[in-house]
Amino acid sequence: RDLNHDVLYYQEPIKYKLNIVKDQKEILSTNFRIHYTDYLSLSSSLRDDYRRLVNNPISEGYVFLSRNNLIRLLQEYIRNKILEIKSTDQGNVDKMRDQLLKIDGFREIYDKILAQWEVKKEEFEYSIDIQYKQGENLSNIFPPCIKEILSKAREGENLEHTERLYLVFFLHALEYPSEEVINVFSSLPDFDREKTAYQVEFAKKKGYTPHSCDTLKSLNLCMAKKHNDKLCLEGYYSKKLDEQKKIKHPLFYVQFNKYKNLKTRENLAEGESS
Structure with a gap:
């Protein structure tokens, strides 16, 4: 109630649901309930389907929720409050941070997160838009695993099921x-437009994402060695870590190459204008 939210706490857990799976009974209980209006307010920015009000047990206007789910809602509340304060009064944010740093153990956590963020910031530098645009050809910066599948498709070779799925997920992601x-x-050779259209649309609705490089290796879809791709095999130089860093995902491969091409064009333009 200190946060002006109607949350009820029960010293003795209250039972709210009975699950039966293969003759096994599971009784769900919790110590917490929150009024549905506050639940909607706190969960509005969380997009997980299971957080929707209709997917949660409710009685007398109160939603039953676990301790972890309550903590997640409160985290979101605090995050939004910090963003709100930051947008109106940066001084208050700095003051709050200084107060938190006086708490035992907090500085260690803060410094650890800050160090991790410094490394992550480098990845954001390469976070360039790679979404499909009419008339733009991205295929020249595709990773070798995708180029291999596209080449086989153009030649009319039959594709393995894993190759088809990965290609669809990859192109949908772009x-x-x-x-x-x-x-x-x-x-x-087995192309059926109606069947293919159904499968492509189904994958799109499901929102499947392309495999990581580790998964591609396990599926024997990684073509880095076959194509002797330097970026895949050696990675890229990290200024923050002062070492080579491996590519972990095919989409980052595209991002990195597009970023590199953009910087090359910018440098050439600067050279011509000087």
């Missing part, structure tokens, strides 16, 4: 139009 994704498979 927001390629569904029709273009479908056309990629048009040269395959």
Whole structure:
């Protein structure tokens, strides 16, 4: 109630649901309930489907929730409050930080997070827009694993199921139009436009994401060695870590290459203007 939210605490856990799975009974209980209006307010920016009000048990206007879920809602409340204060009074944020740093153990946590953030900031530097744009050709900066599959598709070779899925997930992640994704498979010997369209749209609705490099290796889809791709094999130099850093995801491969090409063009333009 200190935060002006209607949260009820029960010293003895209250039972609110009975799950039965394969004849096994599980009774769910909790010590916490929160009024649905406060629940909606706190969870409004959290997009997980299971957090929707209709997917949570409610009685007499109060939502049952676990301790961890309550903590997550309060974290979001505090985050929003800090952002609100920061936008209106940076001095208060600095003052609050200084007060928190006086708490035993907090500075160690703060310094650890700060160090991790410094490393992460370098990755954000390469976070350039790689979404599909009409008339723009991204295929020249695709990773070798995707180039290999596209080459096989153009040659009319049959693709493995894992190759088809990965290609669809990858192109969807770049927001390629569904029709273009479908056309990629048009040269395959077993191509069926209606069936392919259904599968492509199904994957899009599900929001499947492309595999990481580790997963691609386990599926034998990594083509770094076959294509002798330097970026895949050696990674890139990290200024923050002062060492080579491995590429961990094919989408970052695209981002890094697009960023590098952009910087090259900018440097050339500066050279011509000077």
